[in-house]
Amino acid sequence: MKTLINIKADKDIKDQAVKLAQEIGVPLSTVINAFLRQFVEKREVTFSSPFKMSKKLEVIVSKAEKDIKTGDNMSPAFTSAEDALSWLHK
Numbered sequence: 001m002k003t004l005i006n007i008k009a010d011k012d013i014k015d016q017a018v019k020l021a022q023e024i025g026v027p028l029s030t031v032i033n034a035f036l037r038q039f040v041e042k043r044e045v046t047f048s049s050p051f052k053m054s055k056k057l058e059v060i061v062s063k064a065e066k067d068i069k070t071g072d073n074m075s076p077a078f079t080s081a082e083d084a085l086s087w088l089h090k
Contacts, residue, residue: 075087
């Protein structure tokens with residue numbers, strides 16, 4: 001038997017949730033029902049989201065990847081902390 005639940009949600013969050021549900025090919029009600037089922041079965045709530053880099057971090061990572069490929073801004077391998085400190089102080 002199905003029942004209707006009325007909840008208040010932030011419009012932006014609801015719109016993003018609807019869009020994401022559409023992207024994965026399910027209605028938002030399926031997502032909510034799955035969440036409720038998991039909540040009842042496990043008696044716990046887990047909040048998570050995939051990591052998404054900010055534009056600033058994307059630029060930093062892109063530069064680091066380029067430096068790794070070209071060998072720029074890379075330190076040599078060290079056999080001791082003293083060697084590393086000596087290289088840093090040059």
